[in-house]
Amino acid sequence: MDIATLLGLILGVVFVLFAIVMKGSPLLFLDPASAFLVLGGTGAAVCVSYPLRDVLGLVGVVKNAFFYKEESIHDTIALLVRFAERARREGILALEKQMEEVTDMFLKNGIQLAVDGTEPELLRDIMETELRHLEERHKKGKSIMETFGALAPAWGMIGTLVGLILMLASIEDPDALGLGMALALITTLYGSLMANLVFTPMAGKLGMKSKQEIQIRELMIMGILSIQSGDNPRIVEQKLNSFIAPKMRRMKEER
Amino acid sequence: MDIATLLGLILGVVFVLFAIVMKGSPLLFLDPASAFLVLGGTGAAVCVSYPLRDVLGLVGVVKNAFFYKEESIHDTIALLVRFAERARREGILALEKQMEEVTDMFLKNGIQLAVDGTEPELLRDIMETELRHLEERHKKGKSIMETFGALAPAWGMIGTLVGLILMLASIEDPDALGLGMALALITTLYGSLMANLVFTPMAGKLGMKSKQEIQIRELMIMGILSIQSGDNPRIVEQKLNSFIAPKMRRMKEER
Amino acid sequence: MDIATLLGLILGVVFVLFAIVMKGSPLLFLDPASAFLVLGGTGAAVCVSYPLRDVLGLVGVVKNAFFYKEESIHDTIALLVRFAERARREGILALEKQMEEVTDMFLKNGIQLAVDGTEPELLRDIMETELRHLEERHKKGKSIMETFGALAPAWGMIGTLVGLILMLASIEDPDALGLGMALALITTLYGSLMANLVFTPMAGKLGMKSKQEIQIRELMIMGILSIQSGDNPRIVEQKLNSFIAPKMRRMKEER
């Protein structure tokens, strides 16, 4: 679970509420119709921009920004080195008995393929294609999020323009002018908040997670191929260690 | 047919209309002269920017964002594997009898060339040139759409400036000031809506479709060349499968 | 002659004039001092940005956006194939007699070099250097145009700031305030129109033409080298055809 995403969202809303409460009533800022226009309009434009399936798939992607099992790169290396030792001693088929230790589906699949005697080239091809598709899916999720972030302020301004035009066209009552303009500006506020607190930062977070997840999967591919080729466990460890900073490496060895 | 494009456009307009109706009259927002200025000016500027032929060709391109036969990548692979089996058994000439099964013109052309005994290098060259030209055409269509999206808000602002200047130059009647400013802002609203609901999102959709269409055509080229070289149907299938995610692959095999 | 450039410019002005006439007097929008400031200031800044020679050379470049002999790629291929046939039959020296058929200076030069017996490497080097310099010149022209397009709105705003400051500093007469602000806004309108109707779109058109012109010249180089090396005319044609879409190719063959 990435506490920072939730924390950031809550803190952002709290800071804005705090600023509001200090000087006036937060009720003024609750305008469902405005929220409806900005969110709805932005979502509609995103539907024009991406296939429906991808837009609906965004929900699953967003989850990644909040929850994700932080796969320890150290644990993964330790596991692969253990597997390498066993495979060295008892042959690669022996790994089948240890499969329940593996929780990551990607790694499980890969080891199963190795145990099944898949050709190294084919194994690498299958795993890298899967990784490439994962990366594509991540990239698409991130870019939909960025599109949301780019369109939200524009739709906030569209709402404000609608409000301003309605207000200006009926200035019989100068007293209502202030309130009308205040309401008109609320959509711009909503659009800015959505873009600068939710969509754009979340696109950034998705990009970070994707990078992390892909790096660990690349390490898994290298590890499986190294085990399959019968490398000495020490060499497997050395190869995998090149993915992490030397400073971290030494810390691990001390343990 | 891509339902999301149409749905998004309709929803976007509905959301804006809803916001208008809740607070005033939609009639105020119907200003043909403003629409004429923004669309006309943007179109004129696009004509300065692109050859007339390409601008006129945009109509055909836009259709792609709404309608397109979703060519199933799985069906295409299945078809190519079937063809590979027949070619293996009865020789490549036997494919001529199965030509009516192929509906895609690009694939039909390619198989015809193979049946006609075209040299592999020439066949690849012809098909890749055609693909490159398709890609160029797609890119041009997308970039014209993006130009529309970049110019529409600018022309909306030009309209607002014209309106503001006219209004400010004749402030003898302060009562008319509000309405004048409201009318002036309508072009900015039009420009923003066009850019953020229609042009820019549609350019995004065109880009997505293009990527999909080109990927399936690359698969076709690989398939035809593999059949022509007399590859074993299993190998043809394996080669083509590298275009799709392993998860999808297995699903297919179960069928 | 590219009708779209002229048409776009005229239509753009007509649309703006139409919007003005519908609601007021176009005379209000004629302010030579404003035009002077925006154009002059933009031009001055472009002079700081580019060598004087390049800025003055822009006039010749702009012509390309309006007039240009649409060199038919099909005619060029046909001509080169004819030359290849003659060179095959009567030797490359025979081409000297057909030189008057060639109107394009670049092609003429290249054939002359081939006839003179220039080494293939040197010939390619000379022609590609010339092409590279042409491309550089085109790129510079386009980037000066883009600089004009980027600076014009900024100078429009500078003019508006000058006008606003002058107006605000002397608000003894509130009646003149409206007109003063109207005049101040005119420079912003001028700057926006110049950028969004003339400069930026024209930079786009220049880029399109450059791409076209360079593509046809690359085809010429390939053709001359192929003729010089004594290729079979059929092979010359096949090589050159790779520059055009297969669909176009077949159309030509039917003729």
Place this chain on the structure above:
Amino acid sequence: MDIATLLGLILGVVFVLFAIVMKGSPLLFLDPASAFLVLGGTGAAVCVSYPLRDVLGLVGVVKNAFFYKEESIHDTIALLVRFAERARREGILALEKQMEEVTDMFLKNGIQLAVDGTEPELLRDIMETELRHLEERHKKGKSIMETFGALAPAWGMIGTLVGLILMLASIEDPDALGLGMALALITTLYGSLMANLVFTPMAGKLGMKSKQEIQIRELMIMGILSIQSGDNPRIVEQKLNSFIAPKMRRMKEER
């Protein structure tokens, strides 16, 4: 210590204060709630955008923009050349006695590895991985800083919108309107100042330092490898000198 960072920050604040004091009271510009909203909101959004660990690690990174021991590239070359001479005369093990001369941990580690007889390939791999991770860490720090710089003005505007809406909704007292608007604008001022004096320029400075630090470490790697392979000290010096401008080189030789 980089005096320019501190100097720039102080001067920037002094210039703004000076401009304020000349025309009014600086007390008006002290609004803790506004500062709280802009900084807090920006920070919250950065937390949504980056993992918490990286955001907290920014403090260490910021220090780099103020303090950093300017590692002299000349001293480093001189040291490495001295080490090369000793290693040539007395063998690489002799370097162990001179280790206390080395203050840079990266260089110390590298020499220790060489003395320990690490294989050249492994040594290079370990040091380059460490360098790559350093670069990654620098890049992340810079990009968090840039995110701060991009979000601060947006949150300044969010604060101004909140203030404007509150003010407009309660225009019973026209006298308070001016002060209300002044307060509303303060968040925009805060956001602009943070972005344009602190965050964006500091991101630039971090980038400069990173480049410098990485260049000197690349020189160290090359030097250690050259010493390890037993190169003649003159050749070591020549290799390392290619990192610095020839003009600087000659200056050194004169010394």
Place this chain on the structure above:
Amino acid sequence: MDIATLLGLILGVVFVLFAIVMKGSPLLFLDPASAFLVLGGTGAAVCVSYPLRDVLGLVGVVKNAFFYKEESIHDTIALLVRFAERARREGILALEKQMEEVTDMFLKNGIQLAVDGTEPELLRDIMETELRHLEERHKKGKSIMETFGALAPAWGMIGTLVGLILMLASIEDPDALGLGMALALITTLYGSLMANLVFTPMAGKLGMKSKQEIQIRELMIMGILSIQSGDNPRIVEQKLNSFIAPKMRRMKEER
């Protein structure tokens, strides 16, 4: 001397002054405190962004945008060809006597190295390192200029915000409101002018000069290496001519 830089700067100021004088008094626009804030604040932020040494070195860089000896590429080629002839006839040592003909320090250094019998690889390495450092220095100068251009409008807006807040907080006297706002806008005007007349265009000019200077130095390196390897003067000329357009080449030959 590049007349266009000076001309552009003077013309830009003249155009603005002309627009001011036509409608009011230029004295209103002279506000030293505003100029102080915008320039000072921008400069302070640049100091946070770049090392002090580089910022101070900008003065020398700026000179390049005004004065620079237009090194004739034709003269350089002619000189190198003359040197090649002499070196061919009398040996490379004979060039020492002609050294006073060479005014360019870079070329002088290179020829001296060749005369001294430096190894070709080392000579190329030394000269290319020097060139790379020159390019780095040019790039840094340009990017500092661009930073000035990006920050000036931001600091102009900061000044305007300060002015607006001060004015709005003390609207007891509505008559002073106009003048206060006028003064507030002056910093925005200053910032826009600096960015759009001086900094950004000058960054462009610096980039152009750098490209030119580096191209001529690359030609020098190629020439020296060609002379050193004892190439025939005709071949030296041909090699160097590949740097200039064929059209220019022939013009030279006619002379």
